[in-house]
Amino acid sequence: MEEMLSFSKTFSLVYFFVIYCCILFWVFRKKNRKRLEEHRHIPLAED
Numbered sequence: 025m026e027e028m029l030s031f032s033k034t035f036s037l038v039y040f041f042v043i044y045c046c047i048l049f050w051v052f053r054k055k056n057r058k059r060l061e062e063h064r065h066i067p068l069a070e071d
Contacts, residue, residue: 051060 050056
């Protein structure tokens with residue numbers, strides 16, 4: 025049982041790290057640059 029718990033912790037760490045890296049890659053692609061530049065000012069925009 026302890027081996028399974030250890031494997032589960034390691035697997036979940038690797039899984040979430042890979043997901044995090046994929047999200048970072050998706051956000052910082054050059055294709056998204058224009059859209060992100062436009063969204064950057066949304067919190068400061070008045071209605």
